[in-house]
Amino acid sequence: MAAELVDPRALPPPPSGAHPVRIAGRYGLLVVAAVVVAFPIYVAVAVSIQPSDRLLRFPAVLIPGDLRLDTFERAFTQARLGRYLVNSAVVSLVITAGQLVTSILAAYAFAYLRFPAKRVLFVAFIATLMVPSEVTIVANYETVQRLGWLDSYQGLTVPFLATAFGTFLLRQSFLQVPRDLRDAAALDGYGHWGFLAGVAVPLARPMIAALGVFSFLLSWNQYLWPLLITNDDAYRTVQIGLKALASTNIDQLNVIMAGTVIAALPIFALLVLFQRQLIRGLTSGAVKG
Amino acid sequence: MATVALAGVTKRFGDVVAVDDLTLEAGDDDFLVLLGPSGCGKSTALRMVAGLEEPTSGRITIGGRTVNGVEPKARDVAMVFQSYALYPHKTVLDNIAFPLKARGVPKAERNEQAASVAAQLGLGELLTRRPGQLSGGQRQRVALARAIVRRPQVFLMDEPLSNLDAKMRTQTRAELVELHERLATTFIYVTHDQVEAMTMGSRVAILDQGALQQVGPPQEVYDRPANLFVARFIGSPPMNTLPATVEHLNGTAALRVGAGGRVALPEVLGNAAERGHGADVVVGVRPEHLRPVPPSATVANGDGIRATVRVVESLGHERHLLCEVEGAGAVIARVDAEAPVPHAGEPVLLGAEPRHVHIFDGATGGRLGP
Numbered sequence: 119m120a121a122e123l124v125d126p127r128a129l130p131p132p133p134s135g136a137h138p139v140r141i142a143g144r145y146g147l148l149v150v151a152a153v154v155v156a157f158p159i160y161v162a163v164a165v166s167i168q169p170s171d172r173l174l175r176f177p178a179v180l181i182p183g184d185l186r187l188d189t190f191e192r193a194f195t196q197a198r199l200g201r202y203l204v205n206s207a208v209v210s211l212v213i214t215a216g217q218l219v220t221s222i223l224a225a226y227a228f229a230y231l232r233f234p235a236k237r238v239l240f241v242a243f244i245a246t247l248m249v250p251s252e253v254t255i256v257a258n259y260e261t262v263q264r265l266g267w268l269d270s271y272q273g274l275t276v277p278f279l280a281t282a283f284g285t286f287l288l289r290q291s292f293l294q295v296p297r298d299l300r301d302a303a304a305l306d307g308y309g310h311w312g313f314l315a316g317v318a319v320p321l322a323r324p325m326i327a328a329l330g331v332f333s334f335l336l337s338w339n340q341y342l343w344p345l346l347i348t349n350d351d352a353y354r355t356v357q358i359g360l361k362a363l364a365s366t367n368i369d370q371l372n373v374i375m376a377g378t379v380i381a382a383l384p385i386f387a388l389l390v391l392f393q394r395q396l397i398r399g400l401t402s403g404a405v406k407g
Numbered sequence: 408m409a410t411v412a413l414a415g416v417t418k419r420f421g422d423v424v425a426v427d428d429l430t431l432e433a434g435d436d437d438f439l440v441l442l443g444p445s446g447c448g449k450s451t452a453l454r455m456v457a458g459l460e461e462p463t464s465g466r467i468t469i470g471g472r473t474v475n476g477v478e479p480k481a482r483d484v485a486m487v488f489q490s491y492a493l494y495p496h497k498t499v500l501d502n503i504a505f506p507l508k509a510r511g512v513p514k515a516e517r518n519e520q521a522a523s524v525a526a527q528l529g530l531g532e533l534l535t536r537r538p539g540q541l542s543g544g545q546r547q548r549v550a551l552a553r554a555i556v557r558r559p560q561v562f563l564m565d566e567p568l569s570n571l572d573a574k575m576r577t578q579t580r581a582e583l584v585e586l587h588e589r590l591a592t593t594f595i596y597v598t599h600d601q602v603e604a605m606t607m608g609s610r611v612a613i614l615d616q617g618a619l620q621q622v623g624p625p626q627e628v629y630d631r632p633a634n635l636f637v638a639r640f641i642g643s644p645p646m647n648t649l650p651a652t653v654e655h656l657n658g659t660a661a662l663r664v665g666a667g668g669r670v671a672l673p674e675v676l677g678n679a680a681e682r683g684h685g686a687d688v689v690v691g692v693r694p695e696h697l698r699p700v701p702p703s704a705t706v707a708n709g710d711g712i713r714a715t716v717r718v719v720e721s722l723g724h725e726r727h728l729l730c731e732v733e734g735a736g737a738v739i740a741r742v743d744a745e746a747p748v749p750h751a752g753e754p755v756l757l758g759a760e761p762r763h764v765h766i767f768d769g770a771t772g773g774r775l776g777p
Contacts, residue, residue: 307509
């Protein structure tokens with residue numbers, strides 16, 4: 119039978135490792151890894167909440183004192199972060215929604231429909247993954263320029279509305295849905311749309327959520343493309359704004375860090391919100407197992 | 408209820424012929440069982456009736472309406488899958504109500520209908536569970552309920568019992584027969600299990616390599632198998648079949664079975680006797696009809712087959728004698744547990760009543776005689 123998505127809760131607990139030393143070693147490694155990952159975040163937060171005169175005193179800077187929150191306010195006013203954040207949110211949401219819609223539809227077609235040259239088309243789709251964005255960026259720039267989309271939301275979003283990666287990811291997910299379910303839905307009176315909405319998408323939800331978070335993350339953190347096609351402040355995104363903030367306030371590291379923390383907050387919230395979705399498998403119990 | 412008819416239906420997958428020129432009818436209220444070994448095309452035939460596969464050629468009608476090219480949902484058939492195919496993210500109630508939702512039945516009404524069907528099948532307590540929280544038998548009932556709730560003209564079942572344990576299977580078999588009587592609807596049931604076919608079917612259609620071998624009531628198929636394949640497929644243990652040759656001596660016809668001896672060829676065996684001297688045939692006797700002839704009886708030459716007992720198997724209520732007929736092969740005789748039986752290694756004379764002897768053509772395997 120085809121590999122099923124496994125509910126991690128259904129698995130037996132991992133072998134606890136007979137030896138306490140081994141357990142200690144394992145947790146020690148985890149702690150080190152956690153520190154390595156968390157340290158830059160900690161530094162950013164710590165720096166952002168202290169007055170600039172404390173920042174040069176090492177290592178005192180790592181133990182925050184004399185807390186100030188006005189840095190965040192200054193980041194907003196000095197760097198127009200508010201506008202940039204709105205722009206980033208609009209662009210990221212549009213791109214994420216677009217990628218989800220196009221990926222779901224294309225993945226469904228590749229997983230369930232029969233049409234000529236399906237394999238060839240799919241391989242061509244996947245092949246685009248191997249072209250680095252730097253290769254296409256000039257051509258894309260010219261296209262967008264000719265369309266008159268420089269300094270516009272269209273220019274920021276349209277080139278990213280479809281993704282071969284998402285299509286590939288969701289196709290794999292759809293292929294895990296047992297074929298019998300498609301047949302059962304067909305007999306129950308559901309065409310492709312009904313099956314897609316009622317069965318395939320709910321079953322692929324963990325993967326769709328993962329793709330959504332991933333898409334949002336990537337578009338939120340985009341730098342080169344927005345920098346290239348926007349000159350008007352009204353359309354600049356938060357990453358460009360941060361760069362501008364950093365270059366104009368070189369002496370105020372705390373304000374720069376405050377901006378960075380603000381820019382990272384939405385992503386952080388997203389991860390916390392979707393944590394459960396990301397790890398939950400839903401296919402268990404579909405067929406006899 | 409509706410009559411389902413397949414007329415000259417063929418299905419090819421590339422070079423493979425899955426179903427070969429199948430002509431078959433399941434009448435109103437029939438419980439038609441499609442029986443055959445795996446890969447015989449029975450499931451493909453069922454899927455073509457459901458509309459999940461399109462026949463390469465031939466015509467399928469349901470209730471007199473040709474359904475070639477008609478979508479599954481427009482055929483008014485329901486299907487129970489071997490895997491049950493329950494929607495894992497939906498509760499039992501939603502699974503059962505799902506087909507009604509597709510037809511635009513208002514929510515309150517469809518939930519009421521689904522709950523009612525669920526209650527009939529003893530699922531009343533489980534409505535809020537998900538398939539993953541159910542046992543195999545319960546899942547199977549949910550799949551049944553989802554089929555029943557639509558009140559289809561035809562029920563299609565693809566090995567619905569094969570994932571249940573032996574006890575559940577016996578119980579569910581009886582329940583399906585009752586269900587068929589209660590719903591008075593056409594059932595087409597696919598299985599490789601001859602016990603299911605014999606106990607449940609009002610008619611059994613046996614398929615091999617995509618071709619129909621025989622169709623008829625279970626008892627008829629058992630008593631008068633149309634060919635060697637059916638003879639060997641139906642019955643447990645299967646029918647004993649031994650190669651034999653026709654002999655005409657002094658104006659009477661007889662069969663020579665290996666070195667085991669001669670068997671007189673009674674007139675009831677019909678046109679097998681018309682075969683010329685030396686013609687190859689296959690003689691078949693069911694294990695329960697093959698009996699050791701009591702050693703005390705004086706038997707004329709031509710009334711039995713000489714064999715050697717190899718193993719005596721006791722099943723409690725009966726015993727199986729595994730015997731070797733020299734130059735012809737092994738046979739099994741079923742005898743009562745109380746009856747005296749020879750021991751392993753002893754010679755035995757095996758006999759059968761002429762009306763229980765089947766003769767098949769040695770080349771084609773087709774039935775000879777009545």
